Amino acid sequence: MSWLYMQSLNGHSGPSAYLDDQFTYNREGHRSKVLRSAMSGKRTYYAAVEHTRPDDTRVVFAAVCLVRYNLRDREGYIFGYKDMDESVGPCESDCPQAILDLLTPTDSAFALEWRARCRANAALRNAQSAKPKPKPGQIIVFHTPILFRNGRTLDRFEVVKNRRGGRTMIYRDPIAGGLYRIPNIKVLDYRLEAAS
Numbered sequence: 001m002s003w004l005y006m007q008s009l010n011g012h013s014g015p016s017a018y019l020d021d022q023f024t025y026n027r028e029g030h031r032s033k034v035l036r037s038a039m040s041g042k043r044t045y046y047a048a049v050e051h052t053r054p055d056d057t058r059v060v061f062a063a064v065c066l067v068r069y070n071l072r073d074r075e076g077y078i079f080g081y082k083d084m085d086e087s088v089g090p091c092e093s094d095c096p097q098a099i100l101d102l103l104t105p106t107d108s109a110f111a112l113e114w115r116a117r118c119r120a121n122a123a124l125r126n127a128q129s130a131k132p133k134p135k136p137g138q139i140i141v142f143h144t145p146i147l148f149r150n151g152r153t154l155d156r157f158e159v160v161k162n163r164r165g166g167r168t169m170i171y172r173d174p175i176a177g178g179l180y181r182i183p184n185i186k187v188l189d190y191r192l193e194a195a196s
Helices: 015-022 109-130
Strands: 004-006 025-027 030-040 044-052 058-069 079-085 138-147 153-160 170-172 190-194
Touching: 015 030, 015 044, 015 058, 015 079, 030 058, 058 109
Parallel strands: none
Antiparallel strands: 004 079, 025 030, 030 044, 044 058, 058 079, 138 153, 138 190, 153 170
């Protein structure tokens, strides 16, 4: 399916509410209902959609929509989406575990592979969020040294508070005293030690 753009959300509070409504209907004995949905990064919508046929056969599948939402669009097309389901094996694979748990069994190889990728990504996110957050005064030691633009390779830092405010921590080389920023720290392997 191609992208569909519109100039309003027809009274819905946001893209998620609009898409929930699009996947919920009752036509000629075919009933469709969103059991649970979520937006990932404001760019991807995931939903567990229950579809019931006239013979009461029930299937719950995953719907995936790419989303573009820009209230300042020059042409006034503030919302666009491209919908698909799990059977096409979408590249987007950050579907929350709670939605995956609602899906009924399937024989689709693409859907099974997509579900496995989503579960692996959910497990990785859970492991990353369970890592302890570095706090000022601690020593952080990375399992793999980090190469910086200045050519230095370091694996041990003192965690210091960012004087400019914000949630970003700054990392000080304990030997030379240089300050470094390390983005996406939770994806790296590290251990924390108390300052000596």
